Amino acid sequence: MSDEPTCAYVSLENLSCCEIAGDDGLCFWHSPAIDKSGMKLKDRLEAFAREDGLLQGIQLKEADLSDVDLVNRGYNIGYDLSYADLYRANLTGAHLFNLTFRHGSMMKADVSNANLHCCDFTGTNLLGVRWHGARIDSMIVGEQLKQEQAAHRAGRWQKHKTALDNFEQCEEIYRDLRKAAEQQGLFEMGGHFIQKELTMRRYQYPPWSARRFFSKFIDLFCGYGERPLNVIVFSIILIFVCAIAYFLLGTTSSGEAVGFSSAQDWQTNIGHFLNSLYYSVVTFTTLGYGDITPVGASRLVAAIEAFTGSFTLALFVVVFVKKMTR
Template identity: 50%
Template sequence: MAKCSECLYQDSSGANCTEPALSSGLCFWHDPDEDKNGDEIKEKLESYAKRGGMLRGISLKKANLAGIDLVNYNNKQGYDMTGVDLYRSNLRGAHLFNINLQHGSLMKADLRDANLNHANLTKTNLLGAKMDLCKCDSLCVGEKVLQEQLGSAAEKQQDKDAMADYYQQAEEVYRCLRKTAESEGLFTTAGIFLKKELTMRRYQMPKYSYKRAISKLVDLVCGYGEQPMRVVLTSLLIILSCAVVYFFTGIHFNGNVVSLDLSQSLGRNIVAFFECLYYSVVTFTTLGYGDFTPVGFSRIFAAIEAFSGSFIIALFVVVFVKKMTR
């Protein structure tokens, strides 16, 4: 009797599938044309995984896998399903703890109530995935989701239409991830996804537009409300910069001008700089003690600093309260 040929599937690492091949040359699991919509597919896949079958690159489009248990018990490493195609599959309530789904597709998959704790979704297509009440503690999606990487590549190739489309998709993916993290009480993680979501929105704006410039400024100053320390650093930068300006343009104190004077000693100039720094702090915080007053061009910078200070202090309060109330 002739020996049944093996599946022709070979992954990027060179590993081969040893399952019996069908007429297509691929096994049942790797053949994308095989129907996997049956109710028995869940039990078959669980059995296949437990006996050590090759899960990398298998095709499970539209498969009904609701409640499936794919946790690799008594093993530190979860099942390796790199490159798996789960397009429109039903994974509602699935147990996928510590699973590796890198380079795969969960496009429009139903992951509601699923357990994805510690799962690896790096470079996985998550567009349109339903993730309501999905457990996502320590979920790894990499520094950039797939659509953001594709958008960056399209931008380098100066394909503006593709770039805008991919960035819009990336925004949608990050929004989904943010809402999922918020529903699980993972507000720090949700904050990271919010920042990425708004960054993707900025990338869709015309490069030299007013709106994009404002969005970038908000990102730099407070990280879209998620990084209070940026507000503090911005405040320090403004105070120090204005102090340098006052040091060169001069301020009044008791009828004398305090500024850089090369005819004075180094020590006297250092004292003058710290007096300018003091005045900058007082102006930024709008305390206005009145002991120092601006002169000449210093008045313009003092007015700008006072306005910036009142705005940034209010911004810090808002951002800080937002973080603390979480």
């Protein structure tokens, strides 16, 4: 048994490295003090992975890992490089299928033409990553980016400048991911990223500003053009709200009042509500048969509903066609 000291690195999962330690108490792979800039480490890293070396937390800033193959063949679980630092690393053409890379740093790394299928980058810094030609289908980035979480924390602590900077970084990351997804023909994924991109942009607007309010409305209304179902839900809600307004404010049909009255029995009131609902539908769709006519304040409601309905139907067609023709 060797008396040489082993690496002092211990991961957050309490996994220890068994490599020989250097002067700083850490091995070649885990020592940030060893400059690996430009070092061609493809073969060494592949051998280290095959020998079940601890890949978590490895420090490979600016290392040359082009064409590295880190596919854990024969196993359902890929290699785990969580907490690793691959700042500006060259990973062009790398094979990283099913790799776990959580809470690490890929900042400004080059993954051009790499296979990142099923990789998990949850909590990883992806700012400035070059995605050109990379296969990113089924890639996971988590519900929130690392900078997104930091931005929300900074906002709660009233550190607005820090929050703004992090939201700007998030917007850039999501924009790059969206472009990469669209380049690969992954339009569903691209649609998700554009929603996140525009959401990050919204957070950069001043609170309570008109731009922020309008952006939030568009998000709720149609998910920035990516959620046609939202338009349908909005339409149904508007139709029912206006129907209730017509029922309470009153309309006329063939000279007879149509609306709620405490003097009427419940069957008559239900019938009048159904007539109000019918009138709301034809007004929303701008059909306007003319068999029911608004009176008094109902005319204002009808005008607003007709305008909103025509706009909503046109928007739904645009959003639906956009989704279906991808």
